[in-house]
Amino acid sequence: MHGIFTLFRKELEDHFSSIRFLLISALIVMVGVIIASMVGMSIQEESKGMAKPTLLFLWLFTSTGKIFSFVQFIGFFGPLIGIFLGFDSINRERVSRTLSKLASQPIYRDSIINAKFLAGVVTIAIVLVGIVLIISGLGIRLIGVVPGSEEVLRLVIYIITSILYISFWLGISILFSVVFRSTATSALASLAIWIFFSFFVGLGAGFMADAVAPISQSGTNVDPNVLIKHEEVQRTVSLFSPMTLYNDATTTILDPTRKTTRGLILMGPLERLSLSRFQSPLPLLQSLIIVAPYLISIVAMTFLCFGVCYLVFMRQEIRTV
Amino acid sequence: MEEQIIIEAEGLTKKYGTQIAVNNLTLQIREGEVFGFLGPNGAGKTTTLLMFLGLTEPTSGKVRVIGFDPTREPLRVKEKVGYLPENVGFYDDMDAQQNLRFIARLNRIPDKISSKKIDELLKQVGLFEEVKKKVGTYSKGMRQRLGIAEVLIKEPKLIFLDEPTIGLDPDGTNRMLDVIHSLSREKNITIFLSSHLLDQVQRICDRVGIMIKGNLVAIGPIQELARKKLGVEKEHYTLEELYMKYFKEA
Numbered sequence: 001m002h003g004i005f006t007l008f009r010k011e012l013e014d015h016f017s018s019i020r021f022l023l024i025s026a027l028i029v030m031v032g033v034i035i036a037s038m039v040g041m042s043i044q045e046e047s048k049g050m051a052k053p054t055l056l057f058l059w060l061f062t063s064t065g066k067i068f069s070f071v072q073f074i075g076f077f078g079p080l081i082g083i084f085l086g087f088d089s090i091n092r093e094r095v096s097r098t099l100s101k102l103a104s105q106p107i108y109r110d111s112i113i114n115a116k117f118l119a120g121v122v123t124i125a126i127v128l129v130g131i132v133l134i135i136s137g138l139g140i141r142l143i144g145v146v147p148g149s150e151e152v153l154r155l156v157i158y159i160i161t162s163i164l165y166i167s168f169w170l171g172i173s174i175l176f177s178v179v180f181r182s183t184a185t186s187a188l189a190s191l192a193i194w195i196f197f198s199f200f201v202g203l204g205a206g207f208m209a210d211a212v213a214p215i216s217q218s219g220t221n222v223d224p225n226v227l228i229k230h231e232e233v234q235r236t237v238s239l240f241s242p243m244t245l246y247n248d249a250t251t252t253i254l255d256p257t258r259k260t261t262r263g264l265i266l267m268g269p270l271e272r273l274s275l276s277r278f279q280s281p282l283p284l285l286q287s288l289i290i291v292a293p294y295l296i297s298i299v300a301m302t303f304l305c306f307g308v309c310y311l312v313f314m315r316q317e318i319r320t321v
Numbered sequence: 322m323e324e325q326i327i328i329e330a331e332g333l334t335k336k337y338g339t340q341i342a343v344n345n346l347t348l349q350i351r352e353g354e355v356f357g358f359l360g361p362n363g364a365g366k367t368t369t370l371l372m373f374l375g376l377t378e379p380t381s382g383k384v385r386v387i388g389f390d391p392t393r394e395p396l397r398v399k400e401k402v403g404y405l406p407e408n409v410g411f412y413d414d415m416d417a418q419q420n421l422r423f424i425a426r427l428n429r430i431p432d433k434i435s436s437k438k439i440d441e442l443l444k445q446v447g448l449f450e451e452v453k454k455k456v457g458t459y460s461k462g463m464r465q466r467l468g469i470a471e472v473l474i475k476e477p478k479l480i481f482l483d484e485p486t487i488g489l490d491p492d493g494t495n496r497m498l499d500v501i502h503s504l505s506r507e508k509n510i511t512i513f514l515s516s517h518l519l520d521q522v523q524r525i526c527d528r529v530g531i532m533i534k535g536n537l538v539a540i541g542p543i544q545e546l547a548r549k550k551l552g553v554e555k556e557h558y559t560l561e562e563l564y565m566k567y568f569k570e571a
Binding site: 002003006007010093096097098099100101102103104105106107108317318 | 371374376377396399400403404406408409410411412413423424426427428429471475
């Protein structure tokens, strides 16, 4: 335990004093301020003269304003934070030949990798909590609504989910830093995975769906069964991307009026009717039940990724050369 | 006074795939001696050191270092055994003091105690003047001496030095050898030194072992080996002749 704490402290110090971290925080603060002010102002205009709807506060995070919402931003750029923090964690020590020295100190070998992962997660948590607080603070001033307990709870769940999601990417990048000797290779490999999941899985899902259940463009009377199948295949494939999982889960958590994670096309007319009739928000517990499989998948992915990382590291030879 | 055995290896073997790095190594190191472990590059010297430290698992055979099995109880061994790898690395953006403090913390030495010790050690290895410089700016010799300080901070009983003088200039080499010599004399620390720089080994080692292609071909005091192998008395040989003789035979 002692070794882990010392290493953890050093890693945290390294993170906070690095230029990389400075850049990330600058980006985050900038985006936070921009999103808060733009979304805040548009909400202010929209809700002028109206009775303020419940859960207005959460709009700060979900409404897209002019460019993108905060949730979308983290879904897309969050992985980069994880990758930045982890891509050189092990191979940097190898290159500077400090790894064999560390391993010859009286600490358990796994405390090296545990400490690195833990320090990364804590850094991610600090960054995320920071930006959420910035948006909340500015937002409260702009829209003049104070969050209730349920909104705060939803935000907390959102933050925890985001930390896990970004930690998954941290795990991926640490894994590459264990596998590859060169820091440039591990950075590129992590970025490749990120690009693959953010662009190509979506594209691939479309192709798969077209192949399994092709929809003819010309015919006006499309068989609804084919349409449904097409949509189902596309969704199933795209769920392989952690990005889709995360986006679906968090938008549902933060938007209580969403009662399903599915797209509208799969809804029957009655379902659609009930949605438009009963616009009352879902209680928190119900939202949680809807996204439970998503959350569990994200947790599982993160732990799996770290597990693989741990195994690979523990089985590797520590050589000076 | 009875001599204590500090390292005991029996039939120690390490294979990487089909390649045998260390073959059936049996040796005993006594407490307080300076042992020179010789051999050409790639003879398995570093692998042997790593096995003694528990950083690599032996394929077969037994080894006990300061009375513990390094594979089973690595922490017990690492608490009392220092290891200076070849071309030791430091955190270059920290100064000497910070590097040493970090290692001290990993060895569970509280900061209060380590601060004093760090100053003493830096004086001992002649780095006290440079203490505020980042380690990244250090010369090779300074880094190597800082490495010694780092090893000493845990107050080891036994030190493994892997090619401690390689790449040092003559002055740096002399200072390094002096430091090693005084450690053995003044603090009774056992020193296990791997090297292929023979004249230096000859200057400071009590006994040597010669390792070639994974096999330990000779072990004993230099004079004894010379008498056996070359049939000459002291002063009439160099370690180099002896070594080359073994090397050609192997």
